[in-house]
Amino acid sequence: MSATVEIRGDALRSALWRPLNGFSSRYLLALAVTFLVGAWGLGCWGYQIVRGIGVAGIRRPTMWGFYLVNFVFWIGISHAGTLISAILRLTDAGWRKPVTRAAEAITVFALMIGAMFPIIHLGRPWIFYWLFPYPNSRLLWPNFRSPLLWDVTAISTYFSGGVIYLYLPLIPDLAELAQHATGWRRRLYKLLSLGWTGSDRQWHALERAMKLMAGTILAVAVSVHTVVAWDFAMAVAPMWHSTIYGPYFVAGAIFSGIAALVVAMSVIRRALHLEAYLLPVHFENLGKLLLLMSLLWVYFTVAENLTTWYGNGPAEMSVFGERVRGRYAPFFWFMVFCNFVLPFVLLSVKRLRSVTTITISGVAVLIGMWVERFMIVLPSLSRPHLPAATGFYAPTWVEISITASTFAAMIMFYLIFCKLFPIIAIWEYKHVSHG
Amino acid sequence: MEHRWGMAIDLDRCTGCEACVVACHAENNLPLSDPDQAEKGRAFHWIRVDRYYEGEFPDIRVKYMPVLCQQCDEAPCEPVCPVYATYHNAEGLNVQVYNRCVGTRYCANNCPYSVRFFNWFEPEWPAPLPLQHNPDVAVRPSGVMEKCTFCIQRIQRVKRDAQAENRHVGDGDVQPACVQSCPAEAMTFGDLNDPESKVSRLAGSGRATRLLEDLGTKPKVFYLQRGK
Amino acid sequence: MYLTADFADADSVARAITALRPQGFHADHLEVFSTEPVEIPGGLLDRPSHMSLAAVASASTFFVLAFLFVRYAQYDYPLITGGMPLFSWWADGVIFYEFTMFGSITATFVMFLIESGLSKRRAPAPVLQAGRILLRISCQAGQAAVVTDSLRQAGAASVTELERT
Numbered sequence: 001m002s003a004t005v006e007i008r009g010d011a012l013r014s015a016l017w018r019p020l021n022g023f024s025s026r027y028l029l030a031l032a033v034t035f036l037v038g039a040w041g042l043g044c045w046g047y048q049i050v051r052g053i054g055v056a057g058i059r060r061p062t063m064w065g066f067y068l069v070n071f072v073f074w075i076g077i078s079h080a081g082t083l084i085s086a087i088l089r090l091t092d093a094g095w096r097k098p099v100t101r102a103a104e105a106i107t108v109f110a111l112m113i114g115a116m117f118p119i120i121h122l123g124r125p126w127i128f129y130w131l132f133p134y135p136n137s138r139l140l141w142p143n144f145r146s147p148l149l150w151d152v153t154a155i156s157t158y159f160s161g162g163v164i165y166l167y168l169p170l171i172p173d174l175a176e177l178a179q180h181a182t183g184w185r186r187r188l189y190k191l192l193s194l195g196w197t198g199s200d201r202q203w204h205a206l207e208r209a210m211k212l213m214a215g216t217i218l219a220v221a222v223s224v225h226t227v228v229a230w231d232f233a234m235a236v237a238p239m240w241h242s243t244i245y246g247p248y249f250v251a252g253a254i255f256s257g258i259a260a261l262v263v264a265m266s267v268i269r270r271a272l273h274l275e276a277y278l279l280p281v282h283f284e285n286l287g288k289l290l291l292l293m294s295l296l297w298v299y300f301t302v303a304e305n306l307t308t309w310y311g312n313g314p315a316e317m318s319v320f321g322e323r324v325r326g327r328y329a330p331f332f333w334f335m336v337f338c339n340f341v342l343p344f345v346l347l348s349v350k351r352l353r354s355v356t357t358i359t360i361s362g363v364a365v366l367i368g369m370w371v372e373r374f375m376i377v378l379p380s381l382s383r384p385h386l387p388a389a390t391g392f393y394a395p396t397w398v399e400i401s402i403t404a405s406t407f408a409a410m411i412m413f414y415l416i417f418c419k420l421f422p423i424i425a426i427w428e429y430k431h432v433s434h435g
Numbered sequence: 436m437e438h439r440w441g442m443a444i445d446l447d448r449c450t451g452c453e454a455c456v457v458a459c460h461a462e463n464n465l466p467l468s469d470p471d472q473a474e475k476g477r478a479f480h481w482i483r484v485d486r487y488y489e490g491e492f493p494d495i496r497v498k499y500m501p502v503l504c505q506q507c508d509e510a511p512c513e514p515v516c517p518v519y520a521t522y523h524n525a526e527g528l529n530v531q532v533y534n535r536c537v538g539t540r541y542c543a544n545n546c547p548y549s550v551r552f553f554n555w556f557e558p559e560w561p562a563p564l565p566l567q568h569n570p571d572v573a574v575r576p577s578g579v580m581e582k583c584t585f586c587i588q589r590i591q592r593v594k595r596d597a598q599a600e601n602r603h604v605g606d607g608d609v610q611p612a613c614v615q616s617c618p619a620e621a622m623t624f625g626d627l628n629d630p631e632s633k634v635s636r637l638a639g640s641g642r643a644t645r646l647l648e649d650l651g652t653k654p655k656v657f658y659l660q661r662g663k
Numbered sequence: 664m665y666l667t668a669d670f671a672d673a674d675s676v677a678r679a680i681t682a683l684r685p686q687g688f689h690a691d692h693l694e695v696f697s698t699e700p701v702e703i704p705g706g707l708l709d710r711p712s713h714m715s716l717a718a719v720a721s722a723s724t725f726f727v728l729a730f731l732f733v734r735y736a737q738y739d740y741p742l743i744t745g746g747m748p749l750f751s752w753w754a755d756g757v758i759f760y761e762f763t764m765f766g767s768i769t770a771t772f773v774m775f776l777i778e779s780g781l782s783k784r785r786a787p788a789p790v791l792q793a794g795r796i797l798l799r800i801s802c803q804a805g806q807a808a809v810v811t812d813s814l815r816q817a818g819a820a821s822v823t824e825l826e827r828t
Contacts, residue, residue, distance in 0.1 A: 010793065052577040053538065054555025059476030061549050063540035123538015123553065123578025130518045130537055133736060140519060140535075141736035145747055145754040148517040148539055153761040161768045168775065176698065176791070194781045197788035199799075200695040200708055205779035207700055208714045212771045216718075220764045227757055235545045236511045236650055381544060385647055386502065388485035389549030391476040427699045509746035514754070522742040653746070 003183030012277070012429060016422040017177070019272045020185075026271075027415065034412035041405020044398050045120055053123050055398045062381040062393035067121035069373045070403055073256070074114030075155070075228050076249070076369065080257030081107030081162060082221035083289075086214040095285050097428045098277050101421075102268060103261050104166040109413040110260070111159045113406050118151065120402065147231045154220070154227040161217045168209055171196050172427045188420075225253040237380045238315035239308060239323075248300045255293035255339075256369040262286050262362035264414065266355065268423055277424055280355055287358040290365065291347040298340045318383045327392065328379050331371050338368025438604070439527040440585050441627035441655040442614070443637035444501055448621035451499035453484050455613035455622065459503075462586060462612035464568050466558030466575075479552045481583040482613050501622070503613070504529060504550045504583035505646065505654030512542035512551065520580070526590075527627075527655060531582055538578040547647050548654075551582045585624070586611035606632040627655065665825035666807060667789040668798045668814040673701050675818035676796055680707045682813040688800060696789055696797040714774040718767045725766025729759050787825055799825060 004021045007014045048055050058065040084103040088096035119128045131142050131152050142149055175196035178189035196202060229249035232240040242248075262283065269278040305324070308316050323332050343361040346352050382392050417423075459465065459482045468478040482503040489496045506529045513521050513529060520536040523529060543551035557577045560568075568574065571588040575581050590609050597604045606625050614622040625634035634657075637643060642659040670676045676695060680703065683693070690708055695701060737750045747754060776782040789797045798819075802810050811822045 013793075052554075052556035054477065054577075058540075059555075060543070060552060061476070063543045063553060118539075121539070123540065123580075124536070124576075125538075127537050130535070133732070140740055143514070143517055143519045143742075143744065144733050144737065144758050145514045145744060145751075146517040146541070147515060148541060150757040150761075152517075153758050157761045157765040157768070160765065164768060164772050168772075172698075179790075194776075195785070196781065197785070198696045198698060198791045199780070199788065200697075200701065200703070201710060202779040202781065203697070203700040204710060204712070205714070205775050208712055208778075209771050209775035212714060212718055213768070216764055216767045216771065220761070220768075223757070223760060223764070230757075231541075234515065235541075236547050237544060384549045385547040385650070386485065386549055388483075388487075388502070511745060513744035514747050516744070519742050519744070522744050523746075 003181065003185035005177060005185060006180040006182070012426060015272075015274060015277065016424055016426060017180070019418060020177075020420070020422070023419075027419070031412065031415050034408040034415065037408035038405045038412055041402045041408070044401040044405070048120075048398055048402075049125060053121075055396060057394050057396040057399055059391060059393065061384045061389045061391050062378060064121070064377055064381060065393050066374075066395050066399035066403055067117050068377050069370070070406060071114055071117035071121070072228055072249070072373045072376070073370050074110045074117070074406065075225060076253035076256045076373070077260045078107045078110035078114060078158070078162070078257065079221055079225065079250075079253040080110070080261040081105075081165065082217055083254050083257055084261060085165065086218040086221070089210065089214045090218070095282060098424045099261065099265060099282055099286070100428070101166070101169065101425045102264055102423055103257075104162070104169075105414065105417050105423075106257070106260055106264060107162045108159070108166050109410055109417075111155065111162055112413070113409055115155050115159065116406075118148070147227065147234045150227045151231060154224045158217075158220050158224045161213065161220050165210075165213050165217050167192075168206060168213065169425050169428065170421060171206070172198065173422055173425060176426065177422070221253075222250055225250045232376065232380075236385070238313070238383065238385060239319040239380045240376075242304060242308075244300060244304050244307075248304065251293065251296045251300055252369060252372065255290070255297050256366060258286060258290050258293060259362040259365035259369065262290065262358055263366065266359040266362070268418070269355075272418065272423065274424070277429070283355045283358045284353065287347050287353055287361065290343060290358070290361060294340055294343045294347070294365070298336075301336075315383075315385050318387070319379050322383055323375060323379045327382075328375060331375055335368050335371040335375060338364040339372065436628050437525050437527075438590075438626045439628040439655075440506065440590065440609075441527075441625065441634050441638060441657065442503075442585070442611075443623040443634050443643070443657045443659055445619075445621040445623075445637075446498065446500060446658050446660040447642075448619045449484075449499045449501060449617075450619050450621075451484050451486065451497070452618060454616045454618055455482050455501055456480055456484060458612040458616035459583070461567065462569055462572070462589075463584070464572050464574050466554065467560055467564070477555055479581075481550070481552065481581070500646075500658070501613070502548055502550060502646070503656065504585075505548055505652065505656045506585060508653035508655065509651060511545045511547065511650075511652060515541040515545050517541070528585055528587060528590075530587070531580060531584065533573055533575050533579050533581065536579040538580065540580065542580060547650050547652065551580055554579050554581065586613075664802065664804055664807065665787060666800045666802060666810060666814075667823050667825045668800070668819035669792075669821045669823075670796045670798060670817075670819055673703055673796060676701070676798055677704050677707055679798055679814050679817035679819065681705075682817050683800065683810065686806070686809065686813065688802065688810075692801045694786075694799045696791055696799060697795075698791050698793050701796055710778075712778055714771065714778060717774045718770045721770030722763045722766040725769075726759055726763040729762035730755075733758055789825055795820075 005017045007017050081104040084096055085100045119125050122128055133141050171193050174189045174193035178186055178193055181189055226246040229245040233242060233245035265278055269275055308320050322328050342364045346357040346361045378393055383390055465479045482501055485500045485502050487498040510529045513523060518535050518537055520532045521542050540553055554575050554577050589611060593604055593609045611624055614624045623634045623637055625632040627635055629635060637659060638657040642661055643657040645654050645657060733755050734750050741749050789799060800810055814822050
C-alpha cells in the first residue's frame with residue numbers, strides 16, 4: 001500500500017496521523033477475525049433466508065427474540081454520539097472535544113447494524129421494501145399507523161442526520177490530511193474534503209451548521225428511541241403496555257451509549273497510544289455521566305416494577321413473577337448487578353475510580369443493558385393474556401451467531417474508520433488549551 | 436345491509452372432543468407438525484381447545500374453551516401491521532392477506548388471544564395428504580402469518596350461490612368447518628346484523644360472555660356459560 | 664490580484680481590517696484563512712447567514728408535505744385497522760415529526776454547502792500554516808503597495824501575492 005500520510009508538524013498531528021499509516025500485525029489479525037465472524041453471521045442469515053426463519057428459536061407465543069433484542073440494543077448504543085456531541089456541544093462543555101468523533105462514529109455504525117435487524121427478523125425479508133411508500137401496481141401504501149413504520153421513518157432520519165453530523169466536522173481534518181497524503185489516500189481525502197480551504201466563511205458556516213445539527217439531532221435521537229420503545233408500548237402484551245417505556249428507553253439508550261463510548265475510548269487510547277490526549281479526566285467525566293445514567297436507569301426500573309407489583313393485575317403479575325422470581329429471575333438480578341450495583345460501587349467511590357474501573361463499569365453496563373433488552377422482549381411474550389398459550393424461548397446457534405457477528409461487524413467498521421480518519425478532531429482539539 | 440359474521444360457542448355443551456380442531460385442519464390446509472415441533476411451539480391450531488382445571492381431585496372441574504380468532508371489531512393486531520396484511524373488511528372479518536405479509540409478526544405479539552400462527556418453514560405434508568387439500572384455500576408459504584378466517588371460502592361460496600339463485604343468504608347457510616363438525620352442536624355461526632338469526636339471539640342471551648372483554652377488542656365470538 | 668498577509672493572532676488581523684476599511688475594502692474583498700476557527704474581535708468580518716431561517720422554512724415545508732402525503736395515502740386506499748380512524752394526528756404524528764426534523768437536517772446541510780462557498784468555484788486560497796492566520800485581500804494592482812503598507816503596520820509578518828493555481 002503506497003498511500004501514506006506524511007507525518008510532520010506538532011505532536012498532536014503525529015500522534016493522530018501515525019495510526020493511519022501501515023498495518024500492524026495486531027491490526028490485521030483483528031481485522032481478519034472480525035471479518036470472518038461477520039462473514040459467518042452473514043452466512044447464517046443467508047441460511048436462514050433459504051431454509052426459513054424457523055431455524056431461529058422464535059416460536060409461538062414468543063414471536064420476537066434475539067433479533068429484536070439486538071435491534072433495540074444497537075439503536076440504543078447509537079445514542080452515544082448524540083449525547084456526547086450534541087448535548088455537550090450545546091452546553092459548551094470543552095472536555096468533550098477529543099471524544100466527539102469517536103462517539104459520532106459509534107452512532108453511525110451502531111445505526112447501520114441496528115437498522116439491519118428489522119430486515120433480518122422478517123419472515124420474508126426479500127420484500128422488506130414494501131414498508132416504504134412507493135407507487136406500485138397494487139396501488140397500496142404502507143400502514144402509517146403502525147409503530148414499525150414510525151421506526152422506519154425515525155431511523156432513516158436519524159441515520160441521515162448522524163452521517164452528516166459525523167461528516168461535517170471531519171471536513172477540515174480531511175482537507176489538512178489531503179495536503180500531506182499520497183496515493184489513493186490523497187485522492188480520497190481531497191474528494192471528501194470538498195475543496196475546504198479554511199476560510200472564515202467556511203468556518204462560520206461549519207460552526208453554524210454544527211450548532212443547528214446538534215439541536216436537531218438531539219430532538220431526533222430522543223424521538224428515535226421513544227419510537228423504538230413504542231414498538232412495545234403500543235402492544236397490549238402484559239407489562240409491555242406501559243407509559244414509562246418512552247423515557248425509559250431513551251435513558252437506557254443514553255446509558256448504554258456512554259458505556260460503549262467508554263469502552264471504545266479505552267481501547268483506542270491503548271491501541272493508538274493516545275494516552276496524552278484521552279486523559280483520565282475525560283474518563284472521569286464520562287464515568288460520572290455513566291453513574292448518573294445508572295441512577296436514572298435504576299429509578300425507572302424501580303418505578304416500572306413497583307407500579308406493576310402494586311397494581312396487581314393478573315396478566316401483569318404473571319409476567320412480573322416470571323421476571324423477578326421465576327424462570328427469568330437469574331437474568332433479572334444479573335442485569336441489576338451489571339447496570340447498577342457494580343457501576344455504583346466502582347464509580348461513586350472516588351478512590352475506586354480509575355480508567356480501568358471505569359472501563360470495567362462500561363463493559364458491565366453493555367452486558368447488563370443487552371440483558372435488559374432481553375428482559376423487556378421475552379417475559380411479556382412468554383406469558384400472554386391467555387395462560388394456555390404460555391411458552392418459553394431458547395435461542396439457536398443461528399441467532400447466537402448473528403448476534404456475535406454484529407459485535408464483530410461493529411469492531412470491524414471501527415477498525416476501518418480508525419485506519420482512514422484521525423479519531424480525534426484535530427481542529428477542535430487545538431481550540432482547547434490543556435494546561 | 437352488510438353481513439356481520441359472528442359465532443356463539445356454548446361452553447356448557449362443549450365436551451372437549453376436538454372434532455372442530457380436526458375439521459379445521461382438513462378444511463384449511465393447515466400444515467402438520469410433529470411432537471418435536473409442537474413442543475417447540477411450532478404447531479398450528481387455528482382453533483384450539485384450552486383446558487382449565489379447577490380444584491383438587493376428586494372435586495376437579497374442567498372447563499373446555501375452544502379458542503379461535505375472535506374477529507375483533509377493534510382488533511389490536513390490525514393497526515400494527517406495517518403493510519396492511521391484516522385489516523378489517525366490510526363484513527366485520529379480520530382478514531389476513533397472505534400475499535402481502537412480510538413476516539414482522541407484530542400482529543401475533545399483539546393478539547391477546549394468541550390465535551395467530553406463523554409459517555416458520557415451507558409447509559410439508561407427507562404423501563398422500565396433499566391429495567386431501569382443499570382447493571378453495573391457499574397454501575401459505577414460508578414467512579407468512581395465518582389464522583382462523585371464519586372459513587371465508589365457505590362464506591364466499593354461499594354468498595355466490597345465493598346471488599346466483601337470486602336469494603338472500605339464510606341463517607345457518609354458512610357453516611364453517613368447526614361449526615359443521617361439532618357433535619354436541621355447541622357452535623353456532625351466523626349474521627349478527629340479522630336480529631332473527633340464531634347467533635344474534637344467543638349473543639343477546641343472559642349466558643353470553645366474551646373473552647378478555649376488558650381489553651376493548653370487541654370480539655365477535657360469544658361464549659355461552661351458565662355462571663362462571 | 665490577491666494579496667496574502669500572514670498574522671500571528673486575531674487582534675492584529677482586526678487591526679488590519681480596520682486599517683483597510685477607509686481604503687474601501689470591506690468584507691467582500693477580505694477572507695481569513697486558518698487551521699481552526701478564529702473569532703475576529705469586534706465582529707468585523709461577520710457575514711450574514713440565513714441558515715436558521717432556511718432550516719425552519721425547510722422543516723415547515725417537509726411537515727406540510729408529509730401531512731399531505733400521509734393523508735392522501737390513507738384515503739387513497741382506505742383500509743380499516745383496529746377501529747382506528749383512517750387519518751389521525753395521534754397515529755401519524757410521529758411520521759410528521761420525523762419528516763420535520765429531516766427537513767431541518769437537509770436544509771442545514773444544503774445551506775452549509777452554499778454559505779461556505781464549497782458548492783461553487785472559488786478564488787485561489789493560500790496554503791494553510793498551523794498556528795498562523797492568513798488574510799487574503801482582493802485588490803487592484805495599483806493599490807498593492809498601499810495595502811501592503813497598512814498590513815505591515817498592523818503586524819503582518821509577510822505580505823505576498825497569491826499565485827493563481
